[in-house]
Amino acid sequence: MRGRHLGSMITVALAAAAVGAVISASVTQTSGQAQNTRPARIEGKPNFSGIWQANNEADWDLEAHAARPGAVTQQGVYPYDYARVPAAPVLALGAVGAVPGSIGVVQDDGHIPYKPEALAIKRENAEHWIDRDPEIKCYLPGIPRAMYLPHPFEITQGTNKIHIAYAFSNTARTIHMDKVAPPPDDTWMGHSVGHWEGDTLVVDVSNFNDRSWFDRAGNFHSDALHLVERFTLKTPDVIWYEVTIEDPQVFTHPWRIAMPIYRRAEPNMQLLEFRCNEFVEEFMYGNLRKQQLVKHWEGDTMAVDITRKVPPGDQFYQWYGR
Amino acid sequence: MRHLCSGSIIVAAVTAVGGATVLPTRTSAEAPAMKTAWGEPDLQGIWTDETDTPLQRSPKYAAQEFFTDAQRAELDKERSALLSRDKRVERGTELDVAGAYSALFMSQKHTGARTSLIVDPPDGRMPPATPQAQKLATVDRGFRLALLQSTETCRNGSVACSGGKYDPTPSPRLAELPPRYNTGRMNRHDGPEDGSLGDRCLTIGLPEFGTAYGGSFRRIVQAPGGISIFYDVGQGQGWQRNIVMDGRPHLPSNIRQWYGDSRGHWEGNTLVIDVTNFSPKTDFQGSRENLHLVERWTRTSATSLDYVVTIEDPTVWTRPWTVRQEFTRQNDQDNRLYYEPRCIEGNYGLPGLMRGARAEELAYAQGRGPNPATKDNATDFVGVEVDPLQ
Numbered sequence: 001m002r003g004r005h006l007g008s009m010i011t012v013a014l015a016a017a018a019v020g021a022v023i024s025a026s027v028t029q030t031s032g033q034a035q036n037t038r039p040a041r042i043e044g045k046p047n048f049s050g051i052w053q054a055n056n057e058a059d060w061d062l063e064a065h066a067a068r069p070g071a072v073t074q075q076g077v078y079p080y081d082y083a084r085v086p087a088a089p090v091l092a093l094g095a096v097g098a099v100p101g102s103i104g105v106v107q108d109d110g111h112i113p114y115k116p117e118a119l120a121i122k123r124e125n126a127e128h129w130i131d132r133d134p135e136i137k138c139y140l141p142g143i144p145r146a147m148y149l150p151h152p153f154e155i156t157q158g159t160n161k162i163h164i165a166y167a168f169s170n171t172a173r174t175i176h177m178d179k180v181a182p183p184p185d186d187t188w189m190g191h192s193v194g195h196w197e198g199d200t201l202v203v204d205v206s207n208f209n210d211r212s213w214f215d216r217a218g219n220f221h222s223d224a225l226h227l228v229e230r231f232t233l234k235t236p237d238v239i240w241y242e243v244t245i246e247d248p249q250v251f252t253h254p255w256r257i258a259m260p261i262y263r264r265a266e267p268n269m270q271l272l273e274f275r276c277n278e279f280v281e282e283f284m285y286g287n288l289r290k291q292q293l294v295k296h297w298e299g300d301t302m303a304v305d306i307t308r309k310v311p312p313g314d315q316f317y318q319w320y321g322r
Numbered sequence: 323m324r325h326l327c328s329g330s331i332i333v334a335a336v337t338a339v340g341g342a343t344v345l346p347t348r349t350s351a352e353a354p355a356m357k358t359a360w361g362e363p364d365l366q367g368i369w370t371d372e373t374d375t376p377l378q379r380s381p382k383y384a385a386q387e388f389f390t391d392a393q394r395a396e397l398d399k400e401r402s403a404l405l406s407r408d409k410r411v412e413r414g415t416e417l418d419v420a421g422a423y424s425a426l427f428m429s430q431k432h433t434g435a436r437t438s439l440i441v442d443p444p445d446g447r448m449p450p451a452t453p454q455a456q457k458l459a460t461v462d463r464g465f466r467l468a469l470l471q472s473t474e475t476c477r478n479g480s481v482a483c484s485g486g487k488y489d490p491t492p493s494p495r496l497a498e499l500p501p502r503y504n505t506g507r508m509n510r511h512d513g514p515e516d517g518s519l520g521d522r523c524l525t526i527g528l529p530e531f532g533t534a535y536g537g538s539f540r541r542i543v544q545a546p547g548g549i550s551i552f553y554d555v556g557q558g559q560g561w562q563r564n565i566v567m568d569g570r571p572h573l574p575s576n577i578r579q580w581y582g583d584s585r586g587h588w589e590g591n592t593l594v595i596d597v598t599n600f601s602p603k604t605d606f607q608g609s610r611e612n613l614h615l616v617e618r619w620t621r622t623s624a625t626s627l628d629y630v631v632t633i634e635d636p637t638v639w640t641r642p643w644t645v646r647q648e649f650t651r652q653n654d655q656d657n658r659l660y661y662e663p664r665c666i667e668g669n670y671g672l673p674g675l676m677r678g679a680r681a682e683e684l685a686y687a688q689g690r691g692p693n694p695a696t697k698d699n700a701t702d703f704v705g706v707e708v709d710p711l712q
Contacts, residue, residue, distance in 0.1 A: 038547050043359050049545035139667045154564050156550035158366050158543035159358060160654070163550045165562045170663055172552050172562050174541065181657040188662055211667070271564045273579045277523050277666040281514040284666075288676035290512040290683070 042157060046199050046233040049157045051264040051271060054148035054241075057102035059135075061217035062257055063112060064104030070097045071216065072130060089130055105148075107242075107256040112219060118250040125218025131314040133216055137284060138276035140171050140188035142212025143205050143227060144243045144257065152264050154271045162194060162201070167274045175203050183207050186223055201231040222249040237263035356621060360546045363591045365619055368659055369627050369649035370539045371532060373434030374401075376712050377645070379446025383437040387446070397433040400710050405430060416474050417482075420702045429537055433711060439531060441630075442644035448607065455608050455638040461501045466700075468493035469509040473698040482701040492695030505605040509700035511679040514672060519603075521672050523665035525559040526604055527581035528597060529615055529631050531645065539652065541659050549586060549593070552659065560663040565595055573599050578611060580604055593619040609635040625651045675699060 039047050057065075070086030070093075077083070090097030104110050114122060125132050135141060141149055151168040160178040175194040183191050191207040205227040213220050230242040239261040246254040286293060358364045383389070389397070408424040411417045438446030451459065467486030470476050471493050476483035496510060505526070507518040519526055530553055532538030539554040549565040565586040573583045583599035597615040606613055618630040627649040634642040652658055678699065685691030 039360065042546065047545070049548055134667075137666070140662060140664065154548070154550065156543045156545045156548050156564070158545055159364070161366070161541075161543050163541070163543035163552065165550050165552070165564050170561050172550075172560070174543070174552075174659075176657075179655055181655055183657060188664065188667070268570055270566050270573075272573075272577065273581065275524065275580055280666075281522070285514050285673050285676060288513075288673055288680060290680070293513075 040236060043159075045196055046201075047157055048155045048162070048201065048231060048233065048239065051152050051154045051269050052239060052261050053150075053152040053264055054259060054261050056105065056148065056259055057100050058105045058148040058257070058259060059145065059150055059215055060099050061102065062104065062106050062215050062219055063217070064106075064110055065099075065102055065217075067101035068099045071099055105257045105259045107258050113252045113255055115250060115252055118220075122218050122220060125213070125220055127218075128311055128314055129216060129218060131310055132213075132218070134212055135216065136280070138169050138280045140212065141166070141168055142188050142208065143173065143190045143192070144229065144245075145212060145214055146171065146173075146189070147229075147241060147261065148259060151274055152269075152271060165271060167271050168276065170273065170275055175201075188212055190225075190227070197230075199232065201229075203227075203229040203231070205229060220250070221245075221247045224249045234260065237265055356624070358544055358546075362544065362546070362588065363593065363621055364544065365542045365549075365593060365621055365627060366544050367654060368539055368541045368652040370537060370652060371434075371647050372431060372650045374431045374709075374711055375434035375436050375439050375647075377439045377531060378448060379438035379440065380712070384445065386437050387441075387444075388435050389433065389437055394433045394435070397711055401430055401433065404709070411480075412478070415478070416698050417478070417480060417701060420698070430709070436646075439645045439647060440643060441646045442632075443641070449639045449641045449643050451608065452636070452638060452640055458502065459608055465495060465498070465500055466506070466508050468495040470698060470700070472693070472696045473509065474696075475698040475701050480701070482698075490696075492693060496695055503603055505603065507700045507702075509698055511675040511699060513676070517672050517675065519605075520556075520559075521669075521675065523559070523663075523669055523672075524580065524603075525556060525561065525665075526606065527553070527561055527563070528600075529606065529617075529633060529645065530555060531647070539659055540649075554659045558660050558662060559665050560660060565593075572596075575599065578602065582613070582615070589618075591620055593617075595619070606633075607638070609633075609638045612637050622648075627651070 038049060041047055042049070069084065070090040072087040072089045073084035074087040076085035086093075086097055106112055112122075130136060135145075135149070146153065146164075146166045146168065149166070149168050151166065153164055153166040156163040156165070160176075162175040162177060163172065164175070165172045171189060173189045173192055175192040177194050180193065185207075186209040187207055188209060188211060190205040192203050192205045194201055194203040196202070206225075208221070208223055208225040210221065210223040210225075224247050226246045228244040228246075230240075232240045232242075234240045240258065241261050242256060242258040244254050244256050245251070282293065356364055358366075379386075383393075404425050408426070440446045440448065443449055463485060467476075467483065470483055471486060471489045472491065473483075474480075476486055476488040479488075500508065504515055504517075505519050507521065508516055510516050514522055530538060530540075533556050537555070541552045541554075543550045543552075547567050549567060550562065551565070552560060552562045554560045561581060563581050563584050565584045567586050569587065570585070572585060573579075577583070578599055578601040580601050580603070582597040584595050584597050586593055586595040588594070595615075595617040597617065598613075600611050600613045602611040604610055604613070612635045614634045616632045616634075618628075620628045620630075622628050629647045629649055630644060631646075632642050632644045633639075679694065682691060682694040682697060686693055
């Protein structure tokens with residue numbers, strides 16, 4: 001049996017006498033989408049299917065922070081931290097290279113409870129952001145970061161698997177709602193096993209490696225990372241997304257982030273490719289060219305000399321191998 | 323039963339009596355329902371082609387669409403004898419070292435029922451290329467051969483140099499751009515663009531007929547109005563496509579994608595997907611931005627799925643052609659699918675090729691090494707036995 005329509009609302013109620021179960025689906029039509037019937041509920045549960053994107057500054061820094069003049073800054077004329085100026089890597093970008101402020105998404109006291117030695121690593125990460133942030137190299141983003149990258153993702157809520165396809169780096173994960181064997185190795189994107197608590201989708205994520213970061217501020221974790229995500233549909237177009245983050249090697253106690261994630265409501269929205277490993281080739285391998293593409297610019301053209309010293313041990317292949 | 327309406331409200335109530343139920347309450351031990359709870363054909367699961375079938379029919383079997391049982395048994399015997407064999411070329415040569423892949427790295431499956439994946443044209447072969455495509459292919463091949471002409475590979479008459487000839491004087495074409503955007507490996511590593519798409523972690527997507535290195539799995543997950551397919555191919559080089567199912571037209575022609583733009587609809591029990599908008603950086607048998615695919619996915623039993631794809635590019639082939647595969651459903655519990663297209667994260671190969679080339683150039687400039695143009699840093703897979711099926 002099948003219900004299908006244009007431009008309105010359908011309610012389909014289907015009672016299967018054999019098992020006495022009833023499913024109902026109310027279909028809300030989005031204008032302009034000819035035949036896209038997206039039930040609000042599917043098999044008795046909220047339907048998260050669709051294209052979503054966070055609209056916040058969490059990827060810059062999970063913690064509350066003021067706006068600053070550049071993703072990379074240097075000391076200006078004043079010696080004060082609050083008077084730093086953009087540094088070479090983003091200097092040519094003007095306001096586009098600046099970082100927006102945020103009230104933060106870390107819950108409770110708003111701070112990530114680092115162990116002292118881990119906090120030192122976080123600060124060092126921030127200092128060497130360009131050389132260490134996996135996002136810059138188009139590496140797999142990990143979870144939860146993939147959920148609030150400034151790129152859309154698509155949820156396909158199937159029968160016993162909920163698939164999430166991320167535009168960034170062409171990556172994906174499946175939330176297993178049924179029984180499944182653990183993965184054979186640690187992973188960037190984790191191993192996601194879900195269940196329902198009422199109308200909330202709860203996902204346990206484990207089997208991480210220690211490579212991914214939480215944000216561009218150098219917040220990091222070890223391979224002991226364990227997440228519990230909670231997805232709650234606040235309205236048909238807003239998911240309230242909460243994550244409890246646990247990693248006894250890095251944090252003194254579990255902590256939480258929470259944020260809304262919004263439906264991309266454009267009637268013709270679709271997930272486009274963002275195969276960024278192509279985009280970062282110059283960044284990663286430009287120095288290995290026979291003839292360098294980036295030379296010295298002259299004449300009317302702005303000449304920018306960028307010195308990017310890679311700290312010892314932070315060559316990408318050294319980083320990967322350690 | 324089906325309702326189709328415009329601008330109103332429908333309430334439909336259906337009572338199913340007896341044992342039949344559309345509710346997917348099954349456990350993994352039970353046969354999967356053939357329809358989803360919302361009434362669409364259920365294509366969900368992990369699917370793979372469990373047998374090996376060559377794309378094109380060998381002239382040996384020109385008159386046969388299917389192998390006989392005896393032929394399959396014989397081919398399986400011959401092919402299994404190749405497993406773990408390590409074919410060597412002359413010891414101490416560049417090519418022997420380049421043969422890092424022995425048969426151990428290849429996966430071999432049982433011989434399939436058909437003599438070719440191609441079912442149309444009826445001779446199981448790709449239709450003739452257009453004169454334009456033949457010319458492009460010849461020009462491209464000529465460029466690659468020019469880059470090899472001063473190497474041992476050509477001097478020894480290796481198959482990698484077929485169509486070319488040895489010339490101790492390096493070709494001036496080493497300084498030229500390739501005739502088209504490069505997608506394959508060439509004997510030059512001036513920059514990342516000289517690398518093959520595979521070496522650059524930019525694996526080619528559709529159509530996907532599997533590789534001998536690590537197999538080819540696809541997981542289909544369906545929701546009302548949306549279908550997601552994740553491909554796990556090669557050595558963990560996965561990628562995904564999300565099928566737009568609402569009947570809207572293709573993307574504007576200025577948006578070009580590695581995996582094209584997929585628009586699906588149902589024709590009875592068959593999912594029909596029209597794929598266009600391919601990037602000019604992709605290459606399937608010479609077809610690039612004009613590639614047009616029409617795929618037909620039909621669930622044929624609890625464990626089987628019929629896949630038929632018609633491939634069209636009037637600039638490359640004189641007529642459309644069609645490939646057919648039968649996929650078998652894999653166990654969901656085993657978690658066989660590898661979701662991480664983890665390639666750039668550990669890609670030593672591409673920077674290694676460039677770093678090596680720079681080191682050879684320096685050594686030559688300092689009188690410590692041979693002219694890099696006489697070295698072959700492109701040819702590999704010489705250690706792999708020829709599969710009699712191919």
